[in-house]
Amino acid sequence: MKPHLLFADDDFRPEDPLPPGTETLGEDLGLAALLDAMGGGDGHLRAVATAVTLHPLTEPSAITYRQAVLSDCLDHREVVEQIHELAEAAVAEEKKVWGVFTNVPSGRLHRAVGVLALFTAHLHRLRAIADANTGRFSSEGLRQLVATLQSELSDEYLEGMERHLQLLRFRSGVLSSAGLGLGAKAGDWRVHLSTQPAINWWQRLRLWWRRSDALRIVVRPGDDDLVAELRGQAINEVAAALSEAMEHVLSFFSSLRFELGFYLAAANLHDRLVGLGQPTCLPTPAPGTSTVLQARDLYDPGLLLRSGGTVVGNDLDADGTSLVLVTGANQGGKSTFLRAMGVAQVMMRAGLFAAARSFSAPVARGVFTHYEREETSKAGLGKLEEELARMSQVVDWLTPGSLVLLNESFSSTNEAEGAAIASGLIEALVESGVRVACVTHSFELADHFARSGRDDVAFLRAERREDGTRTYRMLPGAPAPTSHGEDLYRRIFGRALADDARRGPPG
Amino acid sequence: MSGVPMGSASVLFPSPPSPATEIDPPTVPSSFTDLDFDQIVKAVVAGHDEYRLRPYFGLPLESVDAVVYRQEVFAALDGTPLTETMDNFSDRMRSVRAMLTLAEEMRHRYQRRCWLLTAAATYVGAVTGLLGELEQAPVTARALVGWRERLARYVGSEAFETLRQDMTEARGAIARVRYTLLFYARVIRVRRFEGETDYGEEIASFFARFQQRGGTDHHLEMSGRPTMNRLEQQVLDRVVALFPDAFGALDRFCEAHPVWLDQLVVRFDREIQFYLAYLEVVRSLRASGLPVCYPVLTSSKDEAVHSTYDLALALRRLAQSEEAGGPGAVVTNDYRLSGPERILVVTGPNQGGKTTFARAFGQLHWLAALGCPVPGVHARLFLADKVLSHFGLGENLADMRGRLEDDLVRVRETLEQASSGSVVVLNEIFSSTTLRDATVLSRSVLADLSALDALGVCVTFVDELASFDHKTVSMVAGVDAADPTVRTFKLERRPADGRAYAVVLAERYGLSHDRVKERLAR
Known part of the structure; x- marks a missing residue:
């Protein structure tokens, strides 16, 4: 009995290792703002959102399964919140049941009986919610959950549960059996009920009590501890079984809380983005082998959340390409656009909506980033070596069908060398079936691809008006030789570059 | 063991040195410490103290044939399933020794006898298991072939066969003992078990539908002491009274077989450790890439x-x-x-x-x-x-x-x-x-x-x-x-x-066009 709201027929495993490079990916794409918005101030919700978002899906069918549940949750939020609250309450109440002497079997059994008695009430209520919402949902995930609750938590089952909890208080003594273990010590203990179901428990004991083939031990004064210890061994097995049952019921409530929590977190994010006047859409996940790549009004939700103001959406028509190469003015929105592409892929792979009016792309096998770093991290390595080491690490992780985002890679060396390293690398990646999105101010690098005659490259350029102002729009277009750093310099310094400086490095 | 001449009784020496040399070897030369050879020996014998292997490391062999005699055994054990066979045997023999020591400490007659029975069963299992696996293994090392012959003779002997039969009978009888206890108020009643159903299992299956992934083991560790307290002894007395046949068989076994450890088996158990201990070191060297x-x-x-x-x-x-x-x-x-x-x-x-x-x-x-x-x-x-x-x-x-x-x-x-x-x-x-x-x-x-x-x-x-x-x-x-x-x-x-420091930095990081394609083609 499992919620199965995140996978059609599997559990979500938060403890599974994250894909390599996840931490870097999160930093480079600014995912923290997104996850904060999903948490909405609730630490647990944020943790849930983080775990699910960072454990990506790679199958389109798995993505559409979650998208359907997400739509249901947005449509019937009050029901989903009701179940989530109930699961949360069950988890919280278990923590409040104190156990005395839980280091001995009798204490442990006692606590398990107490907790399960509490859970019985929650299970009754859960069943009632399911009954009240039969037929309400349209997604496979939530329909299945309602059906499961109704069939597994039948009246008969819940009654049986209460009956067992009564018997386990052992009001009429403990009947148990053992064999001879090592050194004749009692071992392989079992607890028993009647073998004759026609007679009830109490009658059976009375009969048994009077049998003459039993040998008696009358406990000596002062031996009570010894009796307690032996009795503890006798019921250890059943105490363990019941504790395990308790843990499983608790874990069911936890899973329910966790899985619904993800959709409530998604709803939080949805509220924020829509509240700020931006569009969202359920993306169309294409198989990994497809080369469809289309977006309308694609924006970076992290930037929107951080700035709280307006953002510029961009369109992308890049069907049939494997490399998106963005060039153009500094401060022109190139990095933001690259981030928007990456975030859209991350959100799609989590089963979330995308921050765009529409978005369709192949589901990447993995998403990796290689960004220019301000700080040199590893002692003893030069900046270029540090970049190369990181890139080599990324290549170790890459598989065909992955997406890699390069932001001004190898700009720590001179342009000619940087372009030589990057162009060979990018060509090798694309030829190996890796999709690449690359932002560069290196005309050398961009021009290399512009003149290569390849038809699998989409060129975009950050727009800059005649007067030098930036629109933050990416327009299709081959790279232009002039860098716009000059504009920036003029604006910040209030004067033009000197002629000497302009000649700059050759190339 | 007489009749057809057999190979050496030792798996270490084709012709064993006098027992005195083995126990008290000649003093090692100063090179032992100069060469840090003492450290090597210390690392090799670590965890094998009970076998007193140190003296063997001070006895260099004098002929190439004697060296080959050992190399054959090393090769037979090195990375082969036979190592596991020998480890198994040693583990069981170690248990046998521990059980015999424990039996001595038992106060209750039947606790002691139960330990002796288990020790004998473990010993019989160790010896027959070793022989069985040696017979399956493609052994050509002279030392091991010789040992297999000796062992087969021992296992085939009448004394060993009687030991095995009496042990098996007593074990079966003791294993079939199952009794029921009713705890109620201040009285405990003991009776023979009559097939009552397992309530713990019923509980587990009733709650099975909640089964989730993972979960912890909820069994509490019960007291591990091997001795019995007063109450346990009282229970055991009643169990003995309820099952006279089973405990009768136990008595018969112990009286018929007061001693059963064979000295050749004991010697082999020690000598084979020389190989196992050294091969442990060999394994860890190889695991870290050292040839x-x-x-x-x-x-x-x-x-x-x-x-x-x-x-x-x-x-x-x-x-x-x-x-x-x-x-x-x-x-x-x-x-x-x-x-x-x-x-x-x-x-x-x-x-x-x-x-x-x-x-x-x-x-x-x-x-x-x-x-x-x-x-x-x-x-x-x-x-x-x-x-x-x-x-x-x-x-x-x-x-x-x-x-x-x-x-x-x-x-x-x-x-x-x-x-x-x-x-x-x-x-x-x-x-x-x-x-x-x-x-x-x-x-x-x-x-x-x-x-x-x-x-x-x-x-x-x-x-x-x-x-x-x-x-x-x-x-x-x-x-x-x-x-x-x-x-x-x-x-x-x-x-x-020397070497040249060039602009092939990218190449060094495996990031040239060709290297990247190679790496992604894996």
Whole structure:
């Protein structure tokens, strides 16, 4: 009995290792703002959102399964919140049941009986919610959950549960059996009920009590501890079984809380983005082998959340390409656009909506980033070596069908060398079936691809008006030789570059 | 055991030395500590204390045949399922000993007898299991074939068969005992079990629908003490009364078989540990990428060794790496002696790996003479009658004699013990005197060694010695060609060349076009 709201027929495993490079990916794409918005101030919700978002899906069918549940949750939020609250309450109440002497079997059994008695009430209520919402949902995930609750938590089952909890208080003594273990010590203990179901428990004991083939031990004064210890061994097995049952019921409530929590977190994010006047859409996940790549009004939700103001959406028509190469003015929105592409892929792979009016792309096998770093991290390595080491690490992780985002890679060396390293690398990646999105101010690098005659490259350029102002729009277009750093310099310094400086490095 | 003559009763010696030698071996020469061989032995026998293996490491073998006798066993166990067979056997024999000790401590007659029964069952299982697996295994090692024959004879004997039958019968009877207890108020009632159903199982299956992934084991660890308290003994008394047949069978077994451990089995259990203990070390060396090989031993003094290293140093690094993570690099070295060549003269910078090499050279010959696999990819070695050493002295010498005098006295002693069949390791001799003295004295010592025709290595700061005569070979501890302050710890007949630092940085990181395609094609 499992919620199965995140996978059609599997559990979500938060403890599974994250894909390599996840931490870097999160930093480079600014995912923290997104996850904060999903948490909405609730630490647990944020943790849930983080775990699910960072454990990506790679199958389109798995993505559409979650998208359907997400739509249901947005449509019937009050029901989903009701179940989530109930699961949360069950988890919280278990923590409040104190156990005395839980280091001995009798204490442990006692606590398990107490907790399960509490859970019985929650299970009754859960069943009632399911009954009240039969037929309400349209997604496979939530329909299945309602059906499961109704069939597994039948009246008969819940009654049986209460009956067992009564018997386990052992009001009429403990009947148990053992064999001879090592050194004749009692071992392989079992607890028993009647073998004759026609007679009830109490009658059976009375009969048994009077049998003459039993040998008696009358406990000596002062031996009570010894009796307690032996009795503890006798019921250890059943105490363990019941504790395990308790843990499983608790874990069911936890899973329910966790899985619904993800959709409530998604709803939080949805509220924020829509509240700020931006569009969202359920993306169309294409198989990994497809080369469809289309977006309308694609924006970076992290930037929107951080700035709280307006953002510029961009369109992308890049069907049939494997490399998106963005060039153009500094401060022109190139990095933001690259981030928007990456975030859209991350959100799609989590089963979330995308921050765009529409978005369709192949589901990447993995998403990796290689960004220019301000700080040199590893002692003893030069900046270029540090970049190369990181890139080599990324290549170790890459598989065909992955997406890699390069932001001004190898700009720590001179342009000619940087372009030589990057162009060979990018060509090798694309030829190996890796999709690449690359932002560069290196005309050398961009021009290399512009003149290569390849038809699998989409060129975009950050727009800059005649007067030098930036629109933050990416327009299709081959790279232009002039860098716009000059504009920036003029604006910040209030004067033009000197002629000497302009000649700059050759190339 | 009589009749057809069989091979040696020992899996260590084709013809065993006298028992006295084995227990109290001749005192080991000072080279044992000079070469850090004591550290190696310590690491090998660690965790095998109860077998007293140390003496075996002080008894070098005197014939190539005796060495091969052991190498055969090593090879049979090295990385084969037979190791597991032997480990299993040892584990069971260890349990047997523990149980016999425990039985002695039991107060209740039937507790004691139950332990004796379990010990006997474990022993019978160990012996028959070992024989069964040896019969399945493709064993050709002479020592193991001989042992298999002896063991088969023992297992086929009437005494063993009776032991097995009586044990099996008593075990079956005891295993069938199952009793029921009712705890109610201050009375416990004990009765024979009558097939009542398991309520714990019923609970588990009732709640099974909530089964989630994972979960913890909720069984509480019950008291592990093997003895019984008053109440448990009272219960046992009643159980004995309820099951007279089962406990009768137990009594019959114990009275018929007061003693059953066979001395040959006990001896094998100890001797085989020599191999198992050493192979444990071999495994951990290989796991961290260090080569180990079976040396080819000859009576010729042509030697060729590829990629050897100081085993004591490697084991220290391994031990450290378990704490620190990532084993420190161990540098390997090659050397060759051919034709008239007998003595490696090692010179080079301080801390350049010279002494380490000298130790490795000595260890190689010690280990080879014990029949053990040695550090390296390949080794052809001379079987030495002795491994002798003379190491420069530390600062804490009691200055009874002058240092130089002491050096000279000990060198003379060393040379007196040496024969043409010996290996001599001289490390930093005469380092406490002037260059002129050292040169003259060292030349004289080398002349003696050369005349003896012994094999040896001589670490010295006197460069002149490197070209002493046709029997000496010069080895130099290397430095980095680009940065002479960096030691390579490689000893070579010729120093290596430098390298170029170029713009092939990307290539070095595997990021050239072709390398990236290769890497992604995996």
